[in-house]
Amino acid sequence: MSPTHYRLSTRLARHLRSTGCRLPEHALAEQVLATQGLPKGSWASDLLKSLLDGRFERIETEVGLWEWKYDFPARDEAVVVLDLETTGLSPDNNEIIELAMIRLENGSRTTFERLVNPGTPIPAFISRLTGIRNQDVREAADIYTVLSEALPLLDNATLIIQNAGFDLGFLQPRLKRLGYRLDNPVVDTIHWARKALPGLSKRGLDALAWAFDLGPIAGRHRAMGDVETTLQVAREMYYMLTAGRPTPTSQLAFRAR
Template identity: 90%
Template sequence: MSPTHYRLSTRLARHLRSVGRHLPERSLAEQVLAAQGLPKGSWASDLLKSLLDGRFERVAAEVGLWEWKYSFPAPGEAVVVLDVETTGLSPENNEIIELALIRLENGQLTVFERLVNPGMPIPPFISRLTGIRNQDVRDAADIYTVLGEALPLLDSATLIIQNAGFDLGFLQPRLQRLGYRLDNPVVDTIDWARKALPGLTKRGLDALAWAFDLGPVAGRHRALGDVETTLQVAREMYYMLTAGKPTPTSQLAAKAR
């Protein structure tokens, strides 16, 4: 599929969510594809069939969504979506300036968001990118205090991270100094995107947000904004990859290293 196909697929899913029930293929094609300026008739029906990825359940000549049949994450399973903002790219020479995470478990959502005092000046280009200034973090806690607060939320959870190697490169050595070994299963949404969206040549968060038709991303390059976007794209890809076969997220993950 091309990136445009992924966007059209997501618009089909969004329409089904809005009506909350299965729809005949022809009706779905006319209501959604024709609304995009595409012609009606058999051509639209053929295109519809090419757009039905793993998110969609087909029953006879009707289309629904697998998310109506099983949840993400599975009952009894916890996932944590997290993101950090930093003063630069080097875990050895730079520091964390913001940490955010969302924990989902049994239908409950817990949000954690903290600014972090990095103990060093924030470079001007980082302030321009994130909007986080030196005066914003002057009275914030250090990273070890913030991680101590966040640790209970990581317990027994599968971590979902966009470009996981970057965030873990900062988090793991600092957690080790607290005596905590991070061995949670980890989903890198870039890895999921390679499998779920093979037609994409770029798999950064902006590219994934575009492919899933999320519109302008609020809070981009702030930790919580990026976490919320990562959660949205991860949820879509989970159903694309499981395609009607409920699977614990941990089974679709790798161990943190």
């Protein structure tokens, strides 16, 4: 499938969510695909069938969504979506300036968002990218204080991270200094995208947001804005990958080292 196909598939899913019930294939094709300027009739119905990925449940000639049958995450598991902003790309030479997390568990949602004082000036290009300035972090806590506060949210959770290797490269040595071994199962949404969206040539957060028709990312390059977007794309891909077979998120993860 092309990126445009993924966008059309997501619009089908969004329409079903808005109706809250299964729809006949021909009605879904006409209500959604025709509004995209595509012709009605059998051609639209054939295109519809090619767009029905793992998110969709088909019962005879009707189409629904698997998310109506099982939850992401499952009620008996916890997931934490996590993102960092940093002063640069090197875990050895640069520092964390912002940490954000959302923990989902038993239908509840807990958020954590902190600026971090890096103990060093923030480069001008990072301030332009993130909007985080030296004066914003001057009174903030250091990373070890922030991580100590965040640790309880990581307990027994599967982590979901966009480009996980980058964030883990910063987190693991700093957590180790606190005496904490980060061995949580980890989902990298880039890895999920390779399986769920093989037609994408780019799998960065902007590319995934475009493929899932999310529109402009609010708070892009701020930790919580990127966490919210990562959560949205992870949810779509979870149902694409499980395709009606409820699976703990931890079983779709690799383990941090």
